[in-house]
Amino acid sequence: xxxxxxxxVIEYFPEMMKALQETLTMVSVSGLFSALIxxxxxxxxxxxxxxxxxxxxxxxxxxxxxxxxxxxxxFVILIAAIPGFTRMIVGTTIGVKGAIVPLVVACxxxxxxxxxxxxxxxxxxxxxAYQSMGFSPMKxxxxxxxxxGRKDIVLAITVxxxxxxGFSAITGTVGxxxxxxxxxxxGYQYFKTDIMVMTMIVIVAIVYLIQGIGDLxxxxxxx
Amino acid sequence: MIRLKExxxxxxxxxxxxxxxxxxxxEIAKGDIFGVIGYSGAGKSTLIRVINLLEIPDSxxxxxxxxxxxxxSNRQLREIRSNIGMIFQGFNLMNxxxxxxxxxxxxxxxxxxxxxxxxxxxxxxxxxxxxDKNHAYPNQLSGGQKQRVAIxxxxxxxxxxxxxxxxxxxxxxxxxxxxxQLLREIHDKLGxxxxxITHQMEVVKNICNRVAVMENGKIVEQxxxxxxxxxxxxxxxxxxxxxSIGSDSIEKNLSQYHGIIxxxxxxxxxxxxxxxxxxxxxxxxxxxxLFGNIENLHNTAIGSLIVEFLxxxxxxxxxxxxxKSLDTKVEVIRDAQ
Numbered sequence: 001x002x003x004x005x006x007x008x009v010i011e012y013f014p015e016m017m018k019a020l021q022e023t024l025t026m027v028s029v030s031g032l033f034s035a036l037i038x039x040x041x042x043x044x045x046x047x048x049x050x051x052x053x054x055x056x057x058x059x060x061x062x063x064x065x066x067x068x069x070x071x072x073x074x075f076v077i078l079i080a081a082i083p084g085f086t087r088m089i090v091g092t093t094i095g096v097k098g099a100i101v102p103l104v105v106a107c108x109x110x111x112x113x114x115x116x117x118x119x120x121x122x123x124x125x126x127x128x129a130y131q132s133m134g135f136s137p138m139k140x141x142x143x144x145x146x147x148x149g150r151k152d153i154v155l156a157i158t159v160x161x162x163x164x165x166g167f168s169a170i171t172g173t174v175g176x177x178x179x180x181x182x183x184x185x186x187g188y189q190y191f192k193t194d195i196m197v198m199t200m201i202v203i204v205a206i207v208y209l210i211q212g213i214g215d216l217x218x219x220x221x222x223x
Numbered sequence: 224m225i226r227l228k229e230x231x232x233x234x235x236x237x238x239x240x241x242x243x244x245x246x247x248x249x250e251i252a253k254g255d256i257f258g259v260i261g262y263s264g265a266g267k268s269t270l271i272r273v274i275n276l277l278e279i280p281d282s283x284x285x286x287x288x289x290x291x292x293x294x295x296s297n298r299q300l301r302e303i304r305s306n307i308g309m310i311f312q313g314f315n316l317m318n319x320x321x322x323x324x325x326x327x328x329x330x331x332x333x334x335x336x337x338x339x340x341x342x343x344x345x346x347x348x349x350x351x352x353x354x355d356k357n358h359a360y361p362n363q364l365s366g367g368q369k370q371r372v373a374i375x376x377x378x379x380x381x382x383x384x385x386x387x388x389x390x391x392x393x394x395x396x397x398x399x400x401x402x403x404q405l406l407r408e409i410h411d412k413l414g415x416x417x418x419x420i421t422h423q424m425e426v427v428k429n430i431c432n433r434v435a436v437m438e439n440g441k442i443v444e445q446x447x448x449x450x451x452x453x454x455x456x457x458x459x460x461x462x463x464x465x466x467s468i469g470s471d472s473i474e475k476n477l478s479q480y481h482g483i484i485x486x487x488x489x490x491x492x493x494x495x496x497x498x499x500x501x502x503x504x505x506x507x508x509x510x511x512x513l514f515g516n517i518e519n520l521h522n523t524a525i526g527s528l529i530v531e532f533l534x535x536x537x538x539x540x541x542x543x544x545x546x547k548s549l550d551t552k553v554e555v556i557r558d559a560q
Contacts, residue, residue: 123315125313125315129311129316130328131277131304132277132308133305133328133332134305134329139332143332144317147319147320148317148318148319151319223318223321
């Protein structure tokens, strides 16, 4: 019965599993690197903004402009624009490996802004209180801002990972593999509608799962 | 202990300038509970932030315990700051950590050993009356309890100075009283110097021994609380006092009376004597009392009367002379119509 309903999904099941695995690899590896690079940049944006603990107009404005520029480039163009850089870092521009570099480049500015916005919510009054206790700027970042803002950081990372899933589907169309590539190749180009539908269901399920985990951690951290 | 000399600070935005502090001179002695009172926008919050250099003045010097804060390195400044506790109108506790960790923060910053830290926090919780709230989170506490936690946190580094920035402004009258009582207990027990910024005369009256009145970035008068209360010189000082004793509504509404209206302020021994009936008996002047109040400030009674004298002009003049001989301040607040 199942083979009548979704014959192609069953026929191409191993391919689909491989695509799923590729997507998960792309998202988790590039997510990890984006967070490692993006979170510190987001913190730098926050603390150098006007009136904050390390306010520095020039630094903030330069960093902010770089981020805005990177964010305004459409992802497809970004992939096509930086193959040299991609090859320098991972040695290839195709496959999962070749997709990760542009994914990180696209996601870092996104994460940085998300983190800045998340941490702006940390009450300046609390920060001022810790300044009055003689905490250094570094201690305020690690002991106050990151602790007080951790649940909002979780939400920011969650949103970033979900948008990474979207980005990762695009890399598929330019040789990156993954679910996006799978859906386009079999579902769209070969008119196998059941594959298209099933891929969408899988992607939606992944997004829901990630958002669910994010919300769960957020609630755990809320007092 | 704290000396501010010629402090000025101007805030500039694109289209306007606010002179928050203008040539402020202030000296606060060890053991004082010093009040700074003024309406919002008078510059008092900027003033208290200058004391621990959270706000850097444009000019002037801040000296705490003989050290000029504007001359020290950032590291030394942080060291000095850890010796000055501060509490705020908004409490400013970290909501993501529990009461214990909030109070222990300054101790952790100074790497105090765990056992010593536990004992210290226990003692502080006892001092502020929150022994059972060790593991509660700030959001589970009332405003008054949050301020108690903030006070405990401010005291955990054994500071010699405690700065209170509108610390009771967000609290209801009963809670305000209990926090003020706690501050007084702490002052008496630890001998700490306290600086209080407020717009409530109530607060100053309750705990301060000295007070400065601020308006438009300037200190318009300062002195002993009893002196300021009995004999305010500045118009804003008078406003705060008459509002505090409740005579302001009478003073604004005198049209129904026809004679000369006087305000008599007296303090000390005179408050215990029947000076009004003496007047009637010896000078033949009858007195119509419009308002009367006696305040007790640090064991000094301060009386205020608003009266209308009825009688012959000469008798009234003699009566006034008699009052003046009693160290009473006589002020005409409205001439005859």
